[in-house]
Amino acid sequence: MEISSEQVLAALRNVEDPDFKKDLVTLNMIKDLTIEDKKISFTLELTTPACPMKDMLRNACLNAIKYFVAQDADIHINITSRVTKPADTSQLADIKNIILVSSGKGGVGKSTVASNLAVTLAADGAKVGLIDADIYGPSVPTMFGLVGAKPSARETAEGKTLILPIEKYGIKLLSLGFFADPDQPVPWRGPMASNAIKQLFNDADWGELDYLIVDLPPGTGDIHITITQSFPIAGAVIVTTPQQVALADTRKGLAMFKMPSINIPVLGVIENMAYFTPEELPDNKYYIFGRDGGKALATAFEVPFLGEIPIVQGITEGGDSGTPIALNKESKTAAAFAEIAGKIAQQVSINNASPVNC
Numbered sequence: 001m002e003i004s005s006e007q008v009l010a011a012l013r014n015v016e017d018p019d020f021k022k023d024l025v026t027l028n029m030i031k032d033l034t035i036e037d038k039k040i041s042f043t044l045e046l047t048t049p050a051c052p053m054k055d056m057l058r059n060a061c062l063n064a065i066k067y068f069v070a071q072d073a074d075i076h077i078n079i080t081s082r083v084t085k086p087a088d089t090s091q092l093a094d095i096k097n098i099i100l101v102s103s104g105k106g107g108v109g110k111s112t113v114a115s116n117l118a119v120t121l122a123a124d125g126a127k128v129g130l131i132d133a134d135i136y137g138p139s140v141p142t143m144f145g146l147v148g149a150k151p152s153a154r155e156t157a158e159g160k161t162l163i164l165p166i167e168k169y170g171i172k173l174l175s176l177g178f179f180a181d182p183d184q185p186v187p188w189r190g191p192m193a194s195n196a197i198k199q200l201f202n203d204a205d206w207g208e209l210d211y212l213i214v215d216l217p218p219g220t221g222d223i224h225i226t227i228t229q230s231f232p233i234a235g236a237v238i239v240t241t242p243q244q245v246a247l248a249d250t251r252k253g254l255a256m257f258k259m260p261s262i263n264i265p266v267l268g269v270i271e272n273m274a275y276f277t278p279e280e281l282p283d284n285k286y287y288i289f290g291r292d293g294g295k296a297l298a299t300a301f302e303v304p305f306l307g308e309i310p311i312v313q314g315i316t317e318g319g320d321s322g323t324p325i326a327l328n329k330e331s332k333t334a335a336a337f338a339e340i341a342g343k344i345a346q347q348v349s350i351n352n353a354s355p356v357n358c
């Protein structure tokens with residue numbers, strides 16, 4: 001008996017996306033279904049290339065078709081993604097999701113996390129930009145090997161000048177550090193800093209982006225207010241280390257995003273420098289700075305805990321040499337960043353899911 005597309009779609013109605021609590025057909029995630037004899041081909045369109053449930057959904061589709069349609073079907077599933085965006089896209093229409101990376105304290109690894117998240121999402125196939133908005137000490141030029149680089153500009157047909165982000169590792173980058181002398185004291189203050197930051201968003205040729213990651217300055221200051229009040233933000237990721245002093249400041253940072261006047265979704269907490277594992281004892285974890293503080297903070301604020309990043313020499317070396325460690329796909333640290341990036345992208349997709357998207 002010939003297999004019909006109705007039979008295949010009926011089978012796929014049994015596969016539910018756990019995040020959206022609806023089946024793949026209702027969610028309009030099945031595209032380009034073709035059937036030739038026993039050969040069934042279709043595209044499964046996810047809401048992010050970093051989807052952590054890719055393999056699970058593929059297997060569920062295979063099983064559903066084999067069980068409900070034909071045991072001996074020859075099934076070909078092509079997985080793609082179309083990153084969703086929040087309903088309010090009045091500004092910066094081509095930038096789908098702005099994700100802030102924030103910390104209560106300096107030096108906890110916020111720039112490291114922002115850089116490696118950008119690298120991970122870009123490697124998954126997403127269109128990614130990174131703004132280094134750290135007025136006190138922009139680190140992105142160093143972390144991407146771009147110290148001294150100067151972005152060029154182009155004029156639009158309407159006579160507007162647009163800054164061209166510098167591209168490295170498939171990521172479009174702009175840093176306040178590109179516009180200042182690295183050996184001079186920090187010149188960014190007050191309204192000048194706020195205007196400079198706004199320009200990085202408004203007056204740059206970002207093109208289409210799935211994710212624009214923003215490395216914020218530490219703490220809670222003018223830059224945070226400027227960005228959160230000027231642009232639609234998909235969410236904030238909070239980076240902390242396990243020490244009590246870091247956690248106390250992180251608590252304030254987290255509370256800021258939850259203030260009614262700011263009200264930005266907190267996508268979760270990352271605990272950086274969570275533990276140390278010596279090379280000669282790969283199964284041992286030493287919790288040098290304390291244990292589970294980030295997790296407890298996430299629980300207290302009822303936000304997701306996104307994961308732990310260990311203390312790894314390669315992270316410092318990668319940061320200093322302009323090659324973020326996530327570029328080395330074989331490393332355990334890259335796997336930790338991949339898991340965290342997947343959770344962030346997943347959380348963004350869930351937040352974006354409105355009746356329109358579904």
Ligand SMILES: Nc1ncnc2c1ncn2[C@@H]1O[C@H](COP(=O)(O)OP(=O)(O)OP(=O)(O)O)[C@@H](O)[C@H]1O
Nearest residue numbers: 106107108109110111112273310311312315316319
């Ligand atoms: N998990 C880690 N293991 C080893 N070194 C790390 C780790 N995370 C960050 N580092 C290193 O710690 C230093 C500070 O990190 P980073 O610049 O990312 O922090 P930050 O929070 O952005 O700091 P600031 O707020 O001052 O810009 C860098 O040298 C970085 O390479």
